[in-house]
Amino acid sequence: MDGLSEAPGILFRARHLVVGVAALMIVGLAACGSDNGGGGGAATSSVSVTEREWEVAPDPTSADAGEVTFSVSNEGTEIHEFVVVKTDLASGDLPTVEDGSVDEEGEGIEPVDEIEDIAAGSSQELKVDLESGHYVVLCNIVEKENGETEPHYAKGMRTDFTVN
Numbered sequence: 001m002d003g004l005s006e007a008p009g010i011l012f013r014a015r016h017l018v019v020g021v022a023a024l025m026i027v028g029l030a031a032c033g034s035d036n037g038g039g040g041g042a043a044t045s046s047v048s049v050t051e052r053e054w055e056v057a058p059d060p061t062s063a064d065a066g067e068v069t070f071s072v073s074n075e076g077t078e079i080h081e082f083v084v085v086k087t088d089l090a091s092g093d094l095p096t097v098e099d100g101s102v103d104e105e106g107e108g109i110e111p112v113d114e115i116e117d118i119a120a121g122s123s124q125e126l127k128v129d130l131e132s133g134h135y136v137v138l139c140n141i142v143e144k145e146n147g148e149t150e151p152h153y154a155k156g157m158r159t160d161f162t163v164n
């Protein structure tokens, strides 16, 4: 009698064990699936940019198409900005307006995005989605002092940047 009454109990536990193992396998598969999903997107690149009087120095000077994060540090003593434009023109050949700043709406220029003001000694990030092509990164600030204008672009704050 004892043997008979115990048998259903063992069977019951065994069934629970199978369900438990199956549940763990599903959790395991789900975890693998989410890992694969995270790596399946477009490339991401990080570029460090140093700005000072009078240069804009990205490192490296190229990135892969996709999400690009520019970490811009102003190591100069004046306020600067960081502008990204897509253009086939060389960095020194962009169209300018009267005060010497780049005409960001000018012919042959496609504005992408920008950080407007980066105080001396501070850093800011700009995350953009870039397709393959030629870009120029620049500072488009114009200082006006004692009737004189000093466009940072003309002073050399511009660099070619390639997206592969």
Ligand SMILES: [Cu+2]
Pocket (backbone or CB within 6 Å): 079, 080, 081, 139, 140, 141, 152, 157
């Ligand atoms: Cu500047």
